[in-house]
Amino acid sequence: MLRCNNYVFAKSLEEAYELNQKRNNAVVGGNGWLRLRKRQWDTVIDISELGLDNIEENDDVFKIGAMVTLSDLEHDPGIEKYTKGAVRESLMHIVGTQFRNTVTVGGSIFGRFGFSDVLSMFIVLDSYAELYKSGIVPMHEFAKMPYDNDILTGIVVKKTPLKIAYSSFRNQSTDFPVVTCAIAIGSDKITTAIGARPSKADIRTAHIDELKDKEGYAAKIAKSFDYASNLRASGEYREHIAEVLIKRTLEKIEVSYGN
Amino acid sequence: MEIKLWINDKLITDNVEPDMPMLEFLRDKGCYSVKRGCETSNCGLCTVWLEGKPILSCTMPLMRANGKHITTLEGLQNEAMEFGAFLADEGADQCGFCNPGFIMNVLAMERELESPTEEDIKEYLTGNLCRCTGYMGQLRAVKKYIEHKRGVKFDG
């Protein structure tokens, strides 16, 4: 349960940032994860009145506000079109409709959770975390940055022409994933992310020539990551599943984009 | 903190602790259909509508509802009875504890999806857990309810 002495609606990003510098304060996105932390906060900072709940699209980019819900992202027609359903596929297995109507893109990306489908998906896109103080940071760099007291205001996705697909493997629907896999193929390179290993998603980039031998590519890339065991699966099992997911995700790309 | 909101179209003003969960607040106001089935935002039993959208009242911060409308099962008695009859006809539930959250989500789905397929139904309702049953009776009840509401035969 979320416990706090004060609940403040920030009137500006500067106010939110100032408040967030205190160790006993925290920003609340959708409260899905924050409420599970067993501690009493002094001030919980609500950023829902700062206009961060829109998805803007122009010819070159999408700007997705931090307070956009996972549902709104899942059902955005522009994102659907650009990713040919890959973003929807990455989100639709997360808990349930009501949950995704409640939790946010900002909390999901800022959290950089090991199991995150959301991070696994965005890390292969030409996407950037937009931070109030640190500015625009490429997603794969943001994924590795230490947790600090900045405010994530949104994410930017450039409409770089990519062939994109997403797959995850779960022991049971709506559970956390055992392994996640996102692939984006550009004009000369292929980027593959494997997440929930159970550590968080990371990427491997290769020249598209490597796709001449898809089996070989899948085996090599799957092997290049480190895996560990937890109560959902062993590391060995994860590595095996990762290889299968890479192949399946490449097949999905062939189906939706042609060869 | 001062809060002013509508619960089932009735205007309520109150002074609440800053960390009052929406779920307990609604129960305090007499909405006993709203129940807590888990501690991890997983079960869907606490489902209510915020401005017509199904959300988890165990999770959504209460103060976000300031100035807004919350709907609980108490505010949808006629529709709930109508759908409840379909559940009963299919012998869908056993202990019935999961029903309030499930019905809230079924009624939201009925409003949101124009002509859902079986896959759409499963996807929409998958966040409502039931510990007693295997969901088959519920699925039959939902399909028959949709047929009844749409006046068409279910083809998904």
Ligand SMILES: Cc1cc2nc3c(=O)[nH]c(=O)nc-3n(C[C@H](O)[C@H](O)[C@H](O)COP(=O)(O)OP(=O)(O)OC[C@H]3O[C@@H](n4cnc5c(N)ncnc54)[C@H](O)[C@@H]3O)c2cc1C
């Ligand atoms: C039971 C359960 C199952 C889940 N299953 C999955 C799953 O299968 N796949 C998956 O990908 N995810 C899963 N998640 C994670 C979920 O999708 C969200 O990512 C998570 O709830 C965090 O989002 P939130 O909006 O609730 O953020 P919150 O819980 O409110 O915040 C998360 C953290 O980020 C900070 N924060 C929030 N917003 C900002 C911001 N704008 N700037 C700076 N800091 C911020 C908070 O202080 C907090 O530390 C699950 C979560 C739960 C509780």
Ligand code: FES
């Ligand atoms: S009480 Fe279980 S999801 Fe809210």
Ligand code: FES
């Ligand atoms: S009927 Fe008992 S939990 Fe669903």
